[in-house]
Structures are given as C-alpha cells and as structure tokens.
Amino acid sequence: MARAAHGSCEARRVTIEQPALAERCGLWVGAGLAPLTAAVSRARHARMFHPEGVVVRASTEPCAADPELRRVAERLAGPTLARFSSALWRGREWPDVLGAALRFGWDGEAGTQDLLLATIRFPWTMLLAPLATNYRSFLWNHYHAVSPFHVPGVGPAKLRLRSPRLSNGTESTRRQHFENAMRAGRAVFRLELRHLDVSALRRRWQPLAEITLLAPVDVDQGALRFSPFNDAAGLRPTGFVHAMRLAAYAASQRARPASEGASSGW
Numbered sequence: 001m002a003r004a005a006h007g008s009c010e011a012r013r014v015t016i017e018q019p020a021l022a023e024r025c026g027l028w029v030g031a032g033l034a035p036l037t038a039a040v041s042r043a044r045h046a047r048m049f050h051p052e053g054v055v056v057r058a059s060t061e062p063c064a065a066d067p068e069l070r071r072v073a074e075r076l077a078g079p080t081l082a083r084f085s086s087a088l089w090r091g092r093e094w095p096d097v098l099g100a101a102l103r104f105g106w107d108g109e110a111g112t113q114d115l116l117l118a119t120i121r122f123p124w125t126m127l128l129a130p131l132a133t134n135y136r137s138f139l140w141n142h143y144h145a146v147s148p149f150h151v152p153g154v155g156p157a158k159l160r161l162r163s164p165r166l167s168n169g170t171e172s173t174r175r176q177h178f179e180n181a182m183r184a185g186r187a188v189f190r191l192e193l194r195h196l197d198v199s200a201l202r203r204r205w206q207p208l209a210e211i212t213l214l215a216p217v218d219v220d221q222g223a224l225r226f227s228p229f230n231d232a233a234g235l236r237p238t239g240f241v242h243a244m245r246l247a248a249y250a251a252s253q254r255a256r257p258a259s260e261g262a263s264s265g266w
Contacts, residue, residue: 055216071153162190
C-alpha cells in the first residue's frame with residue numbers, strides 16, 4: 001500500500017503578516033480565482049494544473065562556497081521528496097510547462113521546507129513558456145520559483161533548479177528517460193540562489209545545494225500537499241505569485257477527492 005509522505009496532510013492555515021502592495025494584490029487575485037480553480041478541479045477530479053506527476057526520493061547536499069549560503073543549504077540537507085509533472089496534460093506528451101515540487105526534510109521531525117518551481121522564468125513569460133520548454137525531458141529544463149523568497153542571512157532572493165541538461169533523444173517516454181537517468185546516477189540538479197538586494201548588473205546565480213534524484217517512491221499522492229508556506233528552513237515566500245496561491249490552492253484542494261492527489265499546482 002502506498003504510504004503517506006511525512007508532513008503531507010492538509011496545509012495549515014496561513015496568513016501573510018503586513019503584506020506589501022504586491023502581496024495584497026496577489027491575495028485579491030487569488031480570492032477572485034478561487035471559484036474557478038475549485039470548479040475546474042472538481043470537474044477534472046484532479047488539480048487544475050499539474051494533474052499527474054512522478055514522485056521520487058532524493059538526497060540534498062550543500063555545495064555552496066559562500067558561508068552564508070552554506071548555512072542556508074545545511075538547513076535543506078538530507079532526505080528530499082520531489083515531484084515532476086506536466087502542467088496541462090494527462091497521459092500526453094504535448095507542448096507544455098513542466099513543474100518541479102521539492103520537499104526538504106521529508107523524513108525529519110522538525111518540519112519541512114517546500115519549493116514549487118516551473119519552466120517559467122518570469123510571470124509575464126507564462127504564455128510563451130510551453131514553446132521554450134523541452135517537454136520530452138524532465139532533465140533538460142531549468143526550473144524557476146518565479147516569485148522571490150526572503151532567506152535568513154541573505155535577504156530577498158530568487159531560486160532556481162538547474163538541470164543536468166539531459167535530452168530525450170530516444171523513443172523512450174518522458175518517464176522512462178527520467179527513470180533510466182536515475183538508475184545511471186545522472187539525474188543530479190543544482191539548487192541556485194540569486195541575490196535581489198544588489199544592482200541588476202551584479203546579480204548572478206550562485207550554487208546552494210546539489211539534489212540527486214534516486215528512485216521513484218511509493219507515496220500516497222492523495223495525502224500529499226506541497227505549499228511554499230511550508231517554510232521550516234526559513235525560506236519565506238514573498239511577492240504577488242506566492243500570495244495569489246493561498247486562496248486558489250485551498251479552493252482546489254477542497255474541491256477534489258483526496259484520492260486524486262494534492263497540490264504542486266492548482
């Protein structure tokens with residue numbers, strides 16, 4: 001029987017203290033979208049976005065050279081759960097955005113830190129993102145958190161998951177290619193951080209941690225709830241997109257049967 005992942009129950013009630021203007025706008029938009037996300041999720045019996053996924057166990061190891069970043073990475077180190085998915089289609093490999101949801105501290109008792117990422121670099125590139133995504137491989141694309149985080153000891157920052165750039169040039173399905181790379185030890189991503197409190201010309205991606213995908217894992221996806229507001233490692237979500245997710249995600253989760261899986265998207 002599939003087992004439930006640690007910390008995978010219904011997301012706790014979350015509020016944003018003293019939201020900035022962008023976050024207030026996100027809360028309003030999310031509240032307006034909630035009825036739509038609920039209706040679509042109810043009709044699909046699944047998430048509005050990312051209805052199907054491949055869940056794998058992984059291991060996270062710090063690789064940061066900067067002392068401040070290494071302290072951040074050490075809070076993420078250890079057993080990790082990852083879910084890779086297609087945003088729109090079920091059972092089809094058609095042009096689409098791909099997503100990666102990560103849960104750090106999966107087997108721990110002190111709580112978890114979740115990150116939700118997608119092959120969308122900025123919110124305003126969302127409609128063009130399927131054209132820029134290699135939808136045949138989970139291992140070719142870089143995944144971005146889109147909205148920023150406040151990171152202890154670092155300040156405001158963006159995060160991305162840098163892929164090993166492995167294309168699927170065979171007749172294998174996307175999942176087969178994914179599993180073959182894991183068996184060969186080649187499915188290794190790098191989590192990177194970019195400071196936002198410096199001038200644009202000085203911003204660069206810096207290594208934070210290496211995430212090695214190990215093997216598919218049998219979990220109860222019906223109990224699995226990813227949320228960027230699971231922030232036990234201190235990476236606190238900020239900005240419009242994160243705020244928008246609060247009401248929209250909650251409405252989607254309430255509207256669909258638990259056996260159909262939980263949210264790494266709406």
